[in-house]
Amino acid sequence: MHIPDGFFPISQAAMYWIIALIFIALSLRWAKREMSEEKVPLVAVLAAGIFAIQTLNMALPISIIPGGVSGHVVGAALAAIVLGSPFAAIFILTLVLILQGIFFGDGGITAMGANIINMGVLGGFFGFYTYQPVNNVFRNRFCAAFIAGWVSLFIPAIVCAVELAVAGTLPLTFGLITMGVYHAVIGIIEGGVTAFAISLIIHARPDIVSGEIPAGARKAGDMLIVAGITIALGIAIFAPYYASTYPDGLDSTFLSAYGAKEVSTVHIDESKVASAESAVIEKTGNSFSWQAPLPGYSLPGLDKPGEVLAILFGVIILFILGFGISRFIARKN
Amino acid sequence: MHLIETRYLTYTYPGNVTALHSLNFVAPRNARIAVIGSNGAGKSTLFKCFNGIFRPSSGSVLIRGEPITKENIREVRKFVGIVFQNADDQIFSPTVEQDVAFGPTNLGLDEETIHHRVEEALRLVGIEDLAHRVPHHLSGGEKKRVAIAGIIAMEPEVLVLDEPTAGLDPKGVHDLVEFINSLSRKYGMTVIFSTHDVAMVAEVADYVYVMNKGRFVAEGSVEEIFLQPDMLRSVRLDVPVLPKLIRSLNTHGIPVPMAYTYEDVERALITTYKGLPRDSTLP
């Protein structure tokens, strides 16, 4: 999921950097406020730990997906849960990504903004604000950590595909399906690792985990957040489906005819998507001909990718609103 | 056929540090072998060659006469169990029981066998009562035992211990020495261990290899090795304090017969003093 340099036009890379910088500034504020003198080494050690975890990719049973991209655990949810703040995840992931980008060339310099947004910001926020409410509502730390881990990997992967599609360097449908399917599986590993790691840490050193809310503090509005996340996820999962089926009834049938048979392998997926697309192009004679049915929901000039992007942004805003409302309610109580 | 044999074993770390130079090592059945040497002599590196964690850069490692290959590596690891120096590296489950079960589970045994082995291993090292504890909160000596139990549960025929007594208190050392000796005596297990504690060598080992800078500079029975104090000192080691004392008494003209373990030394001194014939038993 580490996007290299050269896959974004410079203008978009700069835009992502600007957004990332805002969040980095916020995370710095967190660091100044929360990261007391004693916590500096702890945070550093956690950063080193996340880095180490990301190197564990060799040990993961990737073989369950034939071929495909190499994937690894990101650890954003873990960082956020352990340190008790999504900004901690942003802070730590920024450090990790700088190290990876500048020393290994894993993830680009210009693309680092986008990578920080995907893995740090989205991973941290979704990880943390999935874990807490789910834990509060269902009273199951293990499940909460699992779901948080899964979500914190899956959402960034989807967003990553959308970003690349907006940049025009990865066809949307193909990107969504490959990235989505692949990271849905890697997400299980991320979720499992997060859940087992959290349960071991809580078992062995309960004092480490500061993301724990004292028992009984079931917040009003947690349900709202859970619902928000569910909607976000639902749309994220259906986005590729929507994207692939929308264009043309004929093509979608064509696609699913092939798709139904061979969901298991990534490569075939790609090929049928390609064929679907090319069929569309041949029919219309122009690759830009897909028209948005509801122009109001799309970003100008971005057509199809813009649409999905708009929907995703909408969901995220919805989610943040839901979170804000729940916070507001909680404060009143 | 020896259980473990190395022939001209050489190992070079990726950074071009040659840690082992052409070693010939032999571990026969039911032996207790000590490998002693200063810091950085290469003891840990040697041990890691015994179960295929490191592949020889040249030379070979034979386990029951056969070289280690991709095919038999699981067999080899089952056959040669290594307990590392730092118990913390070896313990990664939420409870002691789960940790001990880790190895047998990986071997693909069925649940009943696993359960049986875990119980047996815990009993053997004497920590049945710790089964459901969190390993992180145990004391140094207890952690060490958990680490050993984790290996014992895989029922290896050769047990390799890297500095088993480091950081333990005297009672812990004493218990561990007893335990190692009982493994060899009762179960006929072959035990190979490294240590800096020369006094322990006299209590536990039958045969000693002395390492320095990746080479064996001497090997032999405990007596043969401790008869060479100059060699030992030249490799930053020393003769244990008791034989050293007897030797110094000898040079002062007091004819105390040489002895190595505490009990033997005590007897030697008493018999000498009382002028009794050497082999008489004490009251």
Added chain:
Amino acid sequence: MHLIETRYLTYTYPGNVTALHSLNFVAPRNARIAVIGSNGAGKSTLFKCFNGIFRPSSGSVLIRGEPITKENIREVRKFVGIVFQNADDQIFSPTVEQDVAFGPTNLGLDEETIHHRVEEALRLVGIEDLAHRVPHHLSGGEKKRVAIAGIIAMEPEVLVLDEPTAGLDPKGVHDLVEFINSLSRKYGMTVIFSTHDVAMVAEVADYVYVMNKGRFVAEGSVEEIFLQPDMLRSVRLDVPVLPKLIRSLNTHGIPVPMAYTYEDVERALITTYKGLPRDSTLP
């Protein structure tokens, strides 16, 4: 006025583990004090109270007669230097030189003084030639010296060493014992150390505290402590092998006078066996 004094010092870890129970400890000027005790007795915890890393849960710690406060804590840390058990915890800079300079730099000294102190410290522990090496690639004994140099460079008046000989080879232990004794002899430094190695206590200490489960169960001179073998055994410790041997000879009716260090024991045995008067010097 004592350099360090604790009064009814009690310390409870956040998880409600009371590691120290009402301890009274005194370190006078130019003393060499050993704190011995089994694994988990609380030695490391006690040491961390000496320079304000842990605040007493009750009771007090007085440094040169004054309690530790926010204002004087830097002074205290300059005055009491602690070397931890695991050298890796203490070494974190890219080169040995930079690591040793870390303490003096934090004290806000000027560059020349820092440089001078670093050189002096490296010379004192005998590792001038390692100055520009990367600490991660040093051997166990060398790392230990770097850690000690890092503390010495701050020129503390009390040096606290937590298990300084753990994991060192016999030569390393010997050198360290010499070094500690020279610090006390030449520089009049007060040295406090913990260890599991009772033999080392006889060689280095003037005064001994015996700890068990967070309490002092005995204190006194080396002789006084080692005269109580039952007490020592009850707290998982033991009398060093040499005094133990002499005691056992005594019970067998051999009148060897009690001695603790190797040289004294040697002399005692020779005089006894040769029937010489006790205080005569040997040829």
Added chain:
Amino acid sequence: MIEELFYIEKAAYRDSVIHQLDARVKIIGMFAVIIAMVAIPYSPLVFTVGVLFFAFLAALWALAGLPWLIYAKRLLMVLPFGFFIIVFQIFFTNRYYPVFHVIANLPFGIHIYAESVEFAIILFVKFVVCVTAIILLSSITKLHDMLEGAGRMGLPPEFALTFGMMIRYLFVFGYIYRKINESLTTRCFDPFNSALPYRYRMKQIGYTVGTIFIRSYEQGERVYTSMLCRGYGKDSHIFIAKKPLRTVEWLFLIFCLCLAVIVPVETWLTGVRLL
């Protein structure tokens, strides 16, 4: 990757004219090359500029006296994700070309387009030049120098401090990780062993990660304690002395910046196509 870090450091510890340059100059220089490369629009212009930039980087690599094998190894290490995207480009159309010409027909109605192949090569050139710049940068600059350089250029002290500590821990971590890995293999744990239940394998990986975490946390506590013992406190920070650039360094910096601007502009003006 941690193992790699050791070797990268090793390359950085060599000595050459290039290695001796100030870290700031090297960072800005390489970033300028990367940004220039990324800024060029997706067009055949990229080829010429890419080749010229690559020649420049290769010259620096040679000047630094570094073995080419290191470069090859490190390039291979980071290829996968980018390569995956690049390879699949040839089957798709994109918005950067108005018309697409099919050059090959494959089963399932897949086509390969001439324009898409060109686009894939453009991406590849951009990707390789950028990665090469990074590999060069990290092979000629020590981690610590780079941090100091970044500190001098205004990296927030919170980042600088944490980053410095993180690098310190990474090495200790490398050892922890290696040891845990060794004891996992000693006890026959193989995450790829399909005979073991999937959940069990995941559980053990999770526990391993948790253990690495706990050990890192405890290590962090201990290191911090020992720092306290050596007078570390509120007012102590990574002390970064002012260091003016030498003339050579100024020249190098100006050269890099000019290169980053002039090469693309000149190529655009003259329209030279090397490929």
